[in-house]
Amino acid sequence: xSEKRRSGEKLNTLVVLGSGGHTSEMMTLLxxxxxxxxxxxxxxxxxxxxxxxxxVKLLRDDAKTSRFVTIPRSREVHMSWGLTVLMTIKALxxxxxxxxxxxxxxxxxxxxxxxxPVVLAAWFWKFFGLVQCRIVFVESFCRVKSLSMSGKIAYFxxxxxxxxxxxxxxxxxxxxxxxxxx
Amino acid sequence: AAAxxxxxxxxxxxxxEALTQHLDDNASEFLDILEKELGxxxxxxxxxxxxxxxxxxxxxxxxxRKVQFEAFEFTPKFKEILAASSLVISHAGAGSxxxxxHLKKPLLVVVNETLMDNHQxxxxxxxxxxxxxxxxxxxxxxxxxxTSNFRKLKPYPKPDAKAFAVLLDKELGFVDET
Numbered sequence: 001x002s003e004k005r006r007s008g009e010k011l012n013t014l015v016v017l018g019s020g021g022h023t024s025e026m027m028t029l030l031x032x033x034x035x036x037x038x039x040x041x042x043x044x045x046x047x048x049x050x051x052x053x054x055x056v057k058l059l060r061d062d063a064k065t066s067r068f069v070t071i072p073r074s075r076e077v078h079m080s081w082g083l084t085v086l087m088t089i090k091a092l093x094x095x096x097x098x099x100x101x102x103x104x105x106x107x108x109x110x111x112x113x114x115x116x117p118v119v120l121a122a123w124f125w126k127f128f129g130l131v132q133c134r135i136v137f138v139e140s141f142c143r144v145k146s147l148s149m150s151g152k153i154a155y156f157x158x159x160x161x162x163x164x165x166x167x168x169x170x171x172x173x174x175x176x177x178x179x180x181x182x
Numbered sequence: 183a184a185a186x187x188x189x190x191x192x193x194x195x196x197x198x199e200a201l202t203q204h205l206d207d208n209a210s211e212f213l214d215i216l217e218k219e220l221g222x223x224x225x226x227x228x229x230x231x232x233x234x235x236x237x238x239x240x241x242x243x244x245x246x247r248k249v250q251f252e253a254f255e256f257t258p259k260f261k262e263i264l265a266a267s268s269l270v271i272s273h274a275g276a277g278s279x280x281x282x283x284h285l286k287k288p289l290l291v292v293v294n295e296t297l298m299d300n301h302q303x304x305x306x307x308x309x310x311x312x313x314x315x316x317x318x319x320x321x322x323x324x325x326x327x328x329t330s331n332f333r334k335l336k337p338y339p340k341p342d343a344k345a346f347a348v349l350l351d352k353e354l355g356f357v358d359e360t
Contacts, residue, residue: 005355021277032347037356142276144304160353178345182280
């Protein structure tokens, strides 16, 4: 299913950060990944996010050699759905422009609204064969019986979809479960 | 330490007036129950995030009962305060829940029913059914506090997210799948 890596091969990794809890969970996921395999890391944040970059720089040794990229935020809390659609399109256009230049081998996301334009854009370029990358989505620990909106979309667009509660496997059989991660 | 019985109420970065107002309105009963549950309560902390609350009654009663009362929006010392607490009452945010359980603290989760999409109940329910915490809505806080046996809670085994890294390596082709 996945191509076997050459010895010493490193994957250019794009990590999308979201507000608060999402970033914390992502830091936990990253802390166990072998940096030999996943490097360099580019962190992508919404332009309104003030805290995620600070968290990364505090917690990650590789922050100095990592890139930080911003994209327009898709949705603010309590934003109307009409405005959300317009903002998402704006973010999507920005991502479509940015992804080929970043040329990630792996896109790792864990559910904030910010990640959906990124996943859509990556899937768009993959569809036209201009980008070869794997999309890995990890649903949040707080999702026990139902997926988040991002999860429902990413379920069809991602190559690997991971959940943290086994009940979700019944409705989403393509998902993978390896126990709680938080 | 048994000496400094402390209770922490935390709402993360949310607005949760329903909880803070309920506890302030029922301050006397709340403090009575805490005393019954924890023994002599020396400290009561409120981390109130974006909540608007003056805690007038609680401040007054705590002063009378010689309970040290501290309310703050956020604090850089949150981990220390959490570590020093004997009982935690928390909103149903995943981060607050896991942070509290990683430190093996007795936990009562209060779900905010004014939130539109309340998937938070799912997490509280699931963690409760696995024996790691108790949960309630705001109306049931005092009753849940007085009737729950926090000693019966199981310590939460902090998960090893290494399983994620192993799966990722396999999916991305870093491990021999033969």
